[in-house]
Amino acid sequence: MRHHAAGRRAVLIASATLAAPRLASGQEAWPARPVRYINPYAAGGPTDTLSRQLCQKMADLSGQQFVVENRTGSGGIVGNQAIAQAAPDGYTLGLGGIATHAMAPTLYARIPFDPHRDFTFVSGMWQLPNLLVVNNDIPARSVPELIAHLKAHPGRYSYASAGSGTTLHISGELFKTMAGVDITHVPYRGSAAAYPDIIAGRVHMIFDNIPGALAQARQGRVRALGVTSAARSPVVPEVPAISETLAGFDMSSWTCLCGPAGIPRDVVARISDLARRALEAEDLKRQYLEQGATAWWTTPEQIADFRAAEERRLAPVIRASGARVD
Structure with a gap:
């Protein structure tokens, strides 16, 4: 009986020792619940x-x-x-x-x-990343051509965003700074609301999230010129990164x-x-x-x-x- 009791105590002590780290930190089993x-x-x-x-x-x-x-x-x-x-x-x-x-x-x-x-x-x-798309009437089919056109017509063109302070807005501001162009920011309540004006030419471009911009471009409503990530996106590998023209441009x-x-x-x-x-x-x-x-x-x-x-x-x-x- 004494031998049986001693063995039982040894098992309990061993079990407690094994459980101690989990009980002490309370975290060893993460995730132990939702x-x-x-x-x-x-x-x-x-x-x-x-x-x-x-x-x-x-x-x-x-x-x-x-x-x-x-x-x-x-x-x-x-x-x-x-x-x-x-x-x-x-x-x-x-x-x-x-x-x-x-x-x-x-x-x-x-x-x-x-x-x-x-x-x-x-x-x-x-x-x-965002995708730079422009109105189809703009005579530019690449980022270098767009920059040259904007420099030739300072203050004439505008870009839309989903609102002030969004990544769409700051993408445009970074582009303005790095390209040295003068374009006006026009904020909208969401990027979807901007497309009728971009397509009609009342606003001329937008740096929009890829899903929305790519859908518009593939339907021929706007022209895609560049992605804002540091390298080309695997989603649209045929579209150059803006950084290929403006070294260091990155706004994902x-x-x-x-x-x-x-x-x-x-x-x-x-x-x-x-x-x-x-x-x-x-x-x-x-x-x-x-x-x-x-x-x-x-x-x-x-x-x-x-x-x-x-x-x-x-x-x-x-x-x-x-x-x-x-």
Whole structure:
């Protein structure tokens, strides 16, 4: 009996020892329950679709649900405030990106979070460049020809955007600065609203997200001249990158997977590995390309450094655009 009792105690002690790390950190089994993913933009749009595809892939790989919650408002600020204020346990993650984490600090006099201090950055998620399309009557069939034409007619032409401070707007401002051309910004409530005027020639061009712009170009309503990413897009490889004419031009909409500051390092490593496996999956990469996006995994350190560099790079362009909101 004594031998049996001693053996039983040994098994219990061994079991407790094995369980101790999980109980001590509370995180060893991540994800041990459903994960909330906050998308700071509206349901049904490209950002929502891409987010849900990634969350579904991470759910398939991990065996836990990733529940998308659309928390909209103030151009993504409301949703990212919710991310920043969540418990740092790895069970609330969400979408950050160029608008909220690189442009907003310069664009707005006050935002309710600090992109540097208030977030744990896990990985990049995708990059989605814009496509420069012009009215068919403009006598330019390449970016160099367009620049030459605009320089010959300063102040005569205009470009549309989906609103002041959007990546569509800042793409135009970066183009103006780097090409040395004088074109007027005309903001609309969304890029779709601008196309009737672009097609009619009342406004002359737009730097729009690839899906919408490419659909218009393939129907012959506008002419595609260049993509705003650093290199050509695999979605439209026949269209040159603007950087082939203006070296260093790069204005892609990028997103990152982030959570509140203070998530334990071991949990960050687990989330990062899951994101890597999801973003490197061939079926997800194919789904992204169908929507003009490129799956984009990075290490936590790489995305944190990238975000900071983007804020520094875009700050003078935003200031020069006059888009700052006090």
